[in-house]
Amino acid sequence: MAEIGLNKIFLFPKKFNKLLEVNKNNFDFSYPISVELSLTNKCNFNCIWCSDYHLRDRLGGEFKKEVLFKLFEELDRGGTKGICVEGGGEPTLYPNFRETIQKINKLGMAIGLITNGSILNYADMIDLFEWIRISLDVSNAKQMKKLKGVICFNKIIENIKKILSKRKKTVVGIGYVLSTLNMDGLENIIKKTKAMGVDYFHIRPVIDSPKIMLPLNTDLNYLKKFESDKFKVLIDAINENKIRGNAGLPCVAHSATATITADGSVYICGRLNIYDWWKELGNLNKNSFKKIWLGSERIKQTKQLLNRNFCQKYCPECRITKFNILINDLKKTKTKNFI
Numbered sequence: 001m002a003e004i005g006l007n008k009i010f011l012f013p014k015k016f017n018k019l020l021e022v023n024k025n026n027f028d029f030s031y032p033i034s035v036e037l038s039l040t041n042k043c044n045f046n047c048i049w050c051s052d053y054h055l056r057d058r059l060g061g062e063f064k065k066e067v068l069f070k071l072f073e074e075l076d077r078g079g080t081k082g083i084c085v086e087g088g089g090e091p092t093l094y095p096n097f098r099e100t101i102q103k104i105n106k107l108g109m110a111i112g113l114i115t116n117g118s119i120l121n122y123a124d125m126i127d128l129f130e131w132i133r134i135s136l137d138v139s140n141a142k143q144m145k146k147l148k149g150v151i152c153f154n155k156i157i158e159n160i161k162k163i164l165s166k167r168k169k170t171v172v173g174i175g176y177v178l179s180t181l182n183m184d185g186l187e188n189i190i191k192k193t194k195a196m197g198v199d200y201f202h203i204r205p206v207i208d209s210p211k212i213m214l215p216l217n218t219d220l221n222y223l224k225k226f227e228s229d230k231f232k233v234l235i236d237a238i239n240e241n242k243i244r245g246n247a248g249l250p251c252v253a254h255s256a257t258a259t260i261t262a263d264g265s266v267y268i269c270g271r272l273n274i275y276d277w278w279k280e281l282g283n284l285n286k287n288s289f290k291k292i293w294l295g296s297e298r299i300k301q302t303k304q305l306l307n308r309n310f311c312q313k314y315c316p317e318c319r320i321t322k323f324n325i326l327i328n329d330l331k332k333t334k335t336k337n338f339i
Contacts, residue, residue: 003131003171004202004234006322012081015256019327022252024306029294031078032255034112036270037085038262039063039094045116046149047137049179051208051274061263065096067284069103071260074289076107082130086114088262092121101128114175116148117156126163131171133202134160136193139185147181157196164197171199178214178238179206190223194231201226204237207317208274216242240322246311253323254305258293260284266292268301271318 009016018028040062043050072083083104085091092115094100101122104111110130117134126132134156138144141153163172174193178186190201203220206213220235227233251269259270265280266289272278281301282292292298304310315321 003173003200003232005236006326009253009256009323009326012256019253019256019323020330022255022306024250024303027299027302028255029298030255031075031080031293032258033080034082034084034257035075035080036257036259037083038088038260039068039085039091039097039100041088041262042093043087043089043116044093044118044150045090047177048147048149048181049177049206049209049212061261062094063262063264064285065099067264068096068100071284071289072104072107072109076109078290078293080109082110082112084112084114086112090116090119092119098122098125101125117159118150118152120159120162123162123166126166126170127168129170131173132163132167133173133175134163135175135177136189137175137177138182139189143182143185157192160193160198161196172197173200173202174198176201176203177206178203178220179209179212180214181212187223187226190226190233194226194228199230200232200234202234202237205241205317207241214238237319241317241319243321244315244317245313246308246315246318246321247325248308248312249321249324249328250308251305251311251315251320251324252327253320254302256320256323268298268305269318269320271316272314274316275314 012033015030015033018030022028042062075083085100091097091113098121101111102125105128111128113129113132115132115134117136136156138147138153141151144153145151160172176186176189193201203223218238220238223233223235254268257270259267259273261267261273264284266282266284267273267280273280279297281297282295284292
């Protein structure tokens with residue numbers, strides 16, 4: 001099974017059954033399966049397609065350690081399984097990064113890391129992560145300077161090699177945000193990282209940058225020729241992440257995850273917060289996660305997300321859409337007692 005994709009929802013049957021029952025009169029208030037967590041809004045790169053750039057300016061902030069650790073304890077008690085440590089900024093720039101990883105691990109929740117790969121201040125902690133994905137996004141040093149504003153391609157390649165040499169069980173993948181500007185050299189970097197020993201190469205389209213987005217008919221199936229038993233090229237997101245308006249469906253699957261930004265704000269949706277009018281559910285510097293997750297703003301926004309007209313009008317491309325399509329198809333099934 002692919003490390004990234006639709007099928008993973010079936011690993012959580014209790015949560016999935018709750019999502020199947022969601023409608024305008026029946027909300028799911030159980031804790032998210034996993035949480036997307038930003039530790040800091042500082043970043044040492046300047047990617048031209050960055051969808052978090054303006055969000056970082058608007059939100060600012062860096063997590064207070066005591067607030068963060070209290071959050072982890074709450075999520076663990078509530079049944080959350082995993083914490084994905086990722087952007088706003090570059091997570092390894094967070095001053096308490098190592099302590100943060102150790103705290104999550106001590107509580108027993110799984111840890112994922114999305115990093116630009118330029119800083120390796122956790123080399124002795126590799127196997128505390130269930131997975132690490134390096135957002136490489138370019139095929140050579142020239143592209144990196146032009147598209148990401150930095151000169152450190154070779155350093156990142158060496159850091160990936162070091163991660164791979166130290167990992168015993170951690171799944172290591174490459175993230176590649178594909179646009180019209182970094183198609184050149186794509187096959188070469190896939191072959192290079194495969195030879196290094198990474199587990200997968202995950203390609204997804206640029207979003208929120210219309211001028212450099214791929215044509216709608218882009219076909220990457222030819223890249224599957226590089227796959228082997230130990231290496232996968234994941235291209236499903238190229239088509240899945242092009243769907244706007246949540247496919248005209250209500251978002252019944254939103255509670256599978258939650259987004260928490262570096263200023264302590266909890267969002268019901270990590271895509272709608274690109275709009276400055278979309279409010280956070282609450283802030284962890286003022287209230288507990290439980291109070292926020294069960295609060296009045298959550299109820300208000302859940303009603304909005306369960307309105308297909310709202311989703312059709314406002315939802316940008318979103319990875320949750322595929323789960324909503326699956327659930328909608330299952331709900332329409334009339335012969336439910338047969339395979």
